[in-house]
Amino acid sequence: MSTLDRRDFLKLTGLIGLSAALPLSLARAADKPLAVGFIYVGPRDDFGYNQAHAQAAAIIKSLPNVRVIEEENVPETVAVQKTMEAMIRQDGVGLIFPTSFGYFDPHVIRVAKRFPEVRFAHCGGLWQEGVHPGNAGSFFGYIDEGQYLNGVVAGYASKSKKLGFIAAKPVAQVLRNINAFTLGARSVAPDITTTVIFTGDWSLPVKEAEAANSLIDQGCDVLTCHVDGPKVIVETAEKRGVMSCGYHASQAALAPKGYLTGAEWNWETPYRAHVEAAQKGAPMNNFLRGGLKDGFVKTSSYGPLVSDEARARADAIKAQMIAGKLDIFIGPIKDNRGNVVIAAGTAHAQTDVVLEGMNYLVEGVRGQI
Amino acid sequence: MAELDLASFFLALLAGAIRVGTPFIFVSLGECLTEKSGRINLGLEGILITGAMSGYALACLTGSPWSGVFAAGCAGLLLGLLHGIVCSLPRVNDIAFGIALILFGTGLAFFLGKSFIQPQAPMLPAIMLGAWSDDERVRSALSINVLFFIGVALAVVLHWGLRSTRWGLMLRLVGEHAESAHALGYRPVLVRIGATATGGFLAGVGGAYLSLYYPGSWNEGLSSGQGLMAVALVIFARWQPLRCLWAALLFGAAGAIGPALQAVGISAGYYLFSAAPYILTLLVMFVTCRPNRTLNGAPGELSLTR
Numbered sequence: 130m131s132t133l134d135r136r137d138f139l140k141l142t143g144l145i146g147l148s149a150a151l152p153l154s155l156a157r158a159a160d161k162p163l164a165v166g167f168i169y170v171g172p173r174d175d176f177g178y179n180q181a182h183a184q185a186a187a188i189i190k191s192l193p194n195v196r197v198i199e200e201e202n203v204p205e206t207v208a209v210q211k212t213m214e215a216m217i218r219q220d221g222v223g224l225i226f227p228t229s230f231g232y233f234d235p236h237v238i239r240v241a242k243r244f245p246e247v248r249f250a251h252c253g254g255l256w257q258e259g260v261h262p263g264n265a266g267s268f269f270g271y272i273d274e275g276q277y278l279n280g281v282v283a284g285y286a287s288k289s290k291k292l293g294f295i296a297a298k299p300v301a302q303v304l305r306n307i308n309a310f311t312l313g314a315r316s317v318a319p320d321i322t323t324t325v326i327f328t329g330d331w332s333l334p335v336k337e338a339e340a341a342n343s344l345i346d347q348g349c350d351v352l353t354c355h356v357d358g359p360k361v362i363v364e365t366a367e368k369r370g371v372m373s374c375g376y377h378a379s380q381a382a383l384a385p386k387g388y389l390t391g392a393e394w395n396w397e398t399p400y401r402a403h404v405e406a407a408q409k410g411a412p413m414n415n416f417l418r419g420g421l422k423d424g425f426v427k428t429s430s431y432g433p434l435v436s437d438e439a440r441a442r443a444d445a446i447k448a449q450m451i452a453g454k455l456d457i458f459i460g461p462i463k464d465n466r467g468n469v470v471i472a473a474g475t476a477h478a479q480t481d482v483v484l485e486g487m488n489y490l491v492e493g494v495r496g497q498i
Numbered sequence: 499m500a501e502l503d504l505a506s507f508f509l510a511l512l513a514g515a516i517r518v519g520t521p522f523i524f525v526s527l528g529e530c531l532t533e534k535s536g537r538i539n540l541g542l543e544g545i546l547i548t549g550a551m552s553g554y555a556l557a558c559l560t561g562s563p564w565s566g567v568f569a570a571g572c573a574g575l576l577l578g579l580l581h582g583i584v585c586s587l588p589r590v591n592d593i594a595f596g597i598a599l600i601l602f603g604t605g606l607a608f609f610l611g612k613s614f615i616q617p618q619a620p621m622l623p624a625i626m627l628g629a630w631s632d633d634e635r636v637r638s639a640l641s642i643n644v645l646f647f648i649g650v651a652l653a654v655v656l657h658w659g660l661r662s663t664r665w666g667l668m669l670r671l672v673g674e675h676a677e678s679a680h681a682l683g684y685r686p687v688l689v690r691i692g693a694t695a696t697g698g699f700l701a702g703v704g705g706a707y708l709s710l711y712y713p714g715s716w717n718e719g720l721s722s723g724q725g726l727m728a729v730a731l732v733i734f735a736r737w738q739p740l741r742c743l744w745a746a747l748l749f750g751a752a753g754a755i756g757p758a759l760q761a762v763g764i765s766a767g768y769y770l771f772s773a774a775p776y777i778l779t780l781l782v783m784f785v786t787c788r789p790n791r792t793l794n795g796a797p798g799e800l801s802l803t804r
Contacts, residue, residue: 171717171718172608172612172717172718172719174612174615175717176615176616202608202718324760324761325760325765326756326757326761327760327768327769328756328772329756329772332717332719333722334713334717334720335708335712335713335722335753336722336753336756336757336772337713338517338712339517339518339757339758340757340760340761342513342514342517342638342757343514343754343760343761344761345638346506346509346510346634346635346638346639346761347506347761347762357719358717358719360717361715364714365713365714369638495765496760497765497768
């Protein structure tokens with residue numbers, strides 16, 4: 130090894146690198162199985178966000194001619210760049226699913242620019258034409274439809290007319306969920322309020338338990354959340370004898386008494402679309418969105434405390450959503466400081482990108498961004 | 499309305515101090531004991547997580563939460579023993595090995611704990627001290643886990659034991675001046691190994707509290723640095739067990755203040771309140787530390803002060 134000086138080493142690695150880019154190896158790659166990388170921000174079985182992704186990844190694993198590489202507990206720092214680079218260089222992945230919101234800017238963008246032949250399908254980011262590289266893209270589901278239905282069911286179930294929402298960070302997706310939940314509940318009873326507590330990060334079990342207890346002490350009798358692992362919150366609610374609505378995956382098993390319903394992801398749909406496009410060599414779909422209608426999200430089955438009236442109403446709304454006839458954000462909507470944020474006569478369809486930049490809490494939410 | 503809110507805010511703060519502070523009590527008492535013998539065990543964070551995992555796992559397997567607590571303590575004891583023995587070898591730095599132990603303990607717990615994230619373990623029971631009240635909030639705030647009382651008793655016993663018993667004297671002497679202890683016929687190395695192992699046991703029990711009572715589930719994000727904060731807490735408490743108890747409660751309350759304030763509707767600047775424990779640490783350091791004098795009450799053999 131002593132004869133290999135730095136110059137020779139560089140030449141050698143350069144050669145290997147170049148050969149990887151030759152059309153010869155590309156042609157051979159066609160019948161090679163597609164290597165797909167999944168990156169999770171937390172553990173794969175957290176009863177929440179990462180579990181929803183991992184369940185869908187398991188389905189992708191069973192597809193023909195696909196090889197799946199997974200890495201969990203990757204923080205939203207430069208660490209994810211290293212993970213992506215390792216997946217590309219060592220495992221030769223052609224398609225990466227970085228599943229956490231904070232991976233996108235700047236990490237995915239930076240790595241995507243360096244590896245133009247690899248596809249990056251990020252979950253949750255806001256990909257923009259011309260601004261972000263073409264081999265990157267974002268997919269997301271309109272889970273606020275599920276949260277709206279949660280709100281409707283919670284609105285019927287709540288006796289104190291006070292709901293509690295435990296949120297991680299005040300980013301647009303979270304605010305949209307809080308707002309949809311509140312609008313859903315207020316469509317049943319206009320005097321309902323939602324108290325929101327921000328814990329500050331996606332997974333802080335002690336803070337989440339503390340937030341749940343504080344909300345219950347304040348008289349909130351239905352809790353829901355937008356954190357990575359709703360397990361602690363749903364369990365705390367059950368222990369204290371209040372109701373809960375789930376998020377990400379079904380937590381019904383954790384709260385057999387108080388679990389009302391829940392908004393769940395169905396990531397299989399966008400995953401399949403991206404994998405198929407990559408296998409066929411079809412152009413990347415840079416901006417993939419869908420809701421209940423498209424099978425991107427689903428709802429948990431109703432718990433025992435959901436009244437017949439609530440079921441009927443929620444089912445009717447769900448049917449309208451699936452038919453594409455119901456928009457959640459229809460003006461006039463005021464924020465909780467009294468400013469009009471959506472003017473009367475304006476209706477934002479779910480697909481409207483304006484909604485993905487949401488930066489307010491609607492009337493009826495007690496809390497501040 | 500405003501008065502009611504204030505009352506329930508302080509109630510939430512008190513309840514939070516006890517709920518969030520209990521693991522701090524155990525970990526800081528353990529660290530206090532270890533440091534009194536002249537060693538620093540930074541690895542308590544790793545021990546805490548290992549304890550949380552093994553406690554939850556055993557409670558799952560046997561169906562008894564108390565056997566889980568015992569297992570957590572034993573796992574902590576083993577890791578503490580490891581730290582004690584390795585640091586007794588010549589030229590091993592206890593701080594460096596402590597950092598290694600954080601990584602080792604965390605990695606081991608994540609690896610072995612994979613299959614225990616999903617199942618639900620039986621929880622430790624709480625004592626309902628608030629049964630007299632009609633108010634649900636009071637009842638919930640006063641349902642306090644037995645481990646809290648054990649922790650309080652332990653703090654008192656340690657305080658008395660370190661001061662007034664022969665064992666306590668020996669431990670303090672070893673931590674203060676190892677040569678003198680040696681001259682008196684004690685064996686400092688054995689004392690230190692024993693103290694570190696006992697400290698590990700307590701930290702393990704603290705971990706079991708996290709996974710078996712509050713928040714009461716095992717997952718990989720369970721500890722958010724409680725083990726490391728406990729080390730700072732011991733310095734803040736000036737190596738006195740009773741002060742460790744107060745400090746632990748104070749840090750518990752600081753952790754609970756953010757959610758409690760937002761719940762009563764004070765939501766402006768919640769991120770500042772979330773930072774309260776760290777601001778508190780900084781303030782304490784600022785008030786108590788002066789560049790021209792060493793820390794009061796620090797054991798003389800600590801590599802921190804030597």
